[in-house]
Amino acid sequence: MLYDPLDEMKAYLSLIVYVADKPRNLCRSCKLSIQAGEIEVYDMEAGRIGYFHLNCFKPINVTRMEPDHYRLQLTDPLHIETFQTWLSNWNKNFPIPSTPAKLFEKPNTKASQIQPRILKEIFKFLSPKELILVSQVCKEWYEISLNGEVWCFLVNRDFPKAVFCDSWINSYFYNYNNACVECGEIKENGKHCPILDRMICKECRAFKNRFSDKYGLIPLKAIKKLYNLNDNWINKRKLKYFKTSRNQKVTYNFLLWEKINETRYIMKGKILENLKRNCKDEQLIGYIKNIDLMNLYRQDFVGEDLPVKRATAESTVKFLIEAQDGRNYFSKYYESIGMKKAKKC
Amino acid sequence: MFYNFNKIEEVKIRLRSAEGHICEVEESAALMSSFIRSMIEGFNEVTEVSLPNINSVVIEKVIEYMRHYKDKDPPIIKKPIISSKMEENTSAWDAGFIDADWNMVVDLMTAADYLMMIPLRDLCCAKMACKFKGRSIDELRAEYHIENEFPSEMEENLEFQHPWRLE
Structure with a gap:
């Protein structure tokens, strides 16, 4: 199964919709107290002060609202109707895609027979040029080949004394541009070599x-x-x-x-x-x-x-x-x- | 009495495949897989190991590899690989051993991963990497029946994102 970022979102995107019995809380967006009998929305993600009028409320995650994302505690059919109209207004902006997402269906191709864990091991045998070329073939390979684990291995393989940046890919290319071709270290006496278009240190060149x-x-x-x-x-x-x-x-x-x-x-x-x-x-x-x-x-x-x-x-x-x-x-x-x-x- | 210890028959381990077929290996050869090693060391007097994931054809191929490298270490393949021909990356015997069709290589790879035989898994991985090396994107897509999944805007972005870093 592929990792789906939506799964994680669902866990904390839970709203509770109910009717207020007392004027207890302030609305976060319009700063007025929510009167008794009005529909109140409590957004778990916003924390303690996440109370809204239904009309003022805008979800933080700009995605389509689906029945998994909220919990209804309304009994009056009039209230339910108003909520449904609000929901359809929100969902206007995000039409349902005509074909369902293929994240969980495995296409029956030659490439999909290999498990992603083993694909990582295969990509460790390639050079960075080929890795980037391979990443453009399909989505599954894109996710795996630009993974941090693979690039971490490449950095440690090619540069014995590597310098690290924010991400593994960036640190690979920083070392690639600044380190010596032969010994893989960043030195002060390195010079740019026009034939190879990379740096060479003085000692390796004179050897x-x-x-x-x-x-x-x-x-x-x-x-x-x-x-x-x-x-x-x-x-x-x-x-x-x-x-x-x-x-x-x-x-x-x-x-x-x-x-x-x-x-x-x-x-x-x-x-x-x-x-x-x-x-x-x-x-x-x-x-x-x-x-x-x-x-x-x-x-x-x-x-x-x-x-x-x-x-x-x-x-x-x-x-x-x-x-x-x-x-x-x-x-x-x-x-x-x-x-x-x-x-x- | 004089015991000749060299002539004592070696314990044989029976591997049961997915079809129920049984193949026999010498114990010293089978120890190459650390999965079987842990079975033997954990439970004494184990002589039969059932492998429900693996075909009998693949098991015989694995046993051939085990017997060849019973007494010596398999050669280490350099990373990254040098060329797209297997003969230049490893020894001649290895190149001949892995010279099989796609399905066989994939099955061997999953089997080696399951049995935790790292040199065999690396050999298979290198073979697959040889197939990827030196090919263009369209060739790879055609060979593995992959449709172009990226939307057109993203594909333009991909071309702009990466090549500046190397060339």
Whole structure:
């Protein structure tokens, strides 16, 4: 059952309507005493001073009045009639919807088979961009995906030292805009990075290793030389880059490697398809399936044309073995930059 | 007398499904579910557990998972998931295990939640999350037979409310 806010309202929206026997109370709106014989309304929500004339009374909750909301203690049919006319006047503003509300009916769709409690667990596997996209699909998902519990989990997952605002969603986006991409902390020496459009702190950016230089910069000219790529490839893969003040286009190392691995993944699928059509050597197919794409250093597996042509023959095997063992990548990389570290690698 | 303790037969636990069908599991494998664990530890000499919510097909699938991870820990899936393909998120065996149709995955998920097997539930959740990842709103609505429930004004608001925060 979904949570219905109306249920809670019903509990405290109780009126008592009766005839006053003595002039006991003052009307709250017109400040005159309620005479004996007049119809008096006692609003429980307004508290001790919630006495009204029937004509002065306006409910605080501007909704349709239904028989659950009031209690009648009238006996005279004339009084009941006056109350009914007042009620119909009030309810004029809120016509009954033509179709009944679907809050309690579960539509029999594929999505409604999942319990909301489990849906929360599923949404914890998504990134915030996808969560917001998912929230616009239907009402049920909207309520669950923007729930505080899910966003509380996301904040603690992505930012180890988070700063908190009023709500969980707002605190996520405050941290998203101000914290470092890599370490997730808000630091004073952080700078706005135009390629990623987020903040980076100085230490994460300067971190360099023999094996990884994640935030090292590569000019696009060097990429074209290294991998024999055109401008077409860069536009097609939507590689993010930034124009420096000297009009040089520059990207990060890791952005390039993500794109390269994407293309390699696609290439692998193409080659396997081709092989299954043309040659039925199962050893060869099994060999190619087991290749770890992360460990390829060769430049050849990036461009789109070459390997597909070769994929019909056995020469692909030779090509792939060479590609796995070849370590020309580093030497060529350093040559292109102009450093003299080529011998060490 | 010399007792070889390794050769003592393990106690088997019988799981009764919704149809009344009975499946047998080794006790060490069944302990993976903390629901069954609490049954065994709470009442000694329990050998039969009735599961009226779960189909026999689903129970056999669960038992297959239990036997595979009897001696080792299942791999932990990273949150958020990396790609929309299951093979890149988990090990190859897990990806092959969960490669089933929609109804099977939903049934497995509810069963795992009932039996309190968190790694299996997470695996199913990741599979469902893969189906949501990288899709547009209209594709999702078409696939799950959802009509557009939002009134048109609210939908315009939704588009304006959120994207500014990320892009």
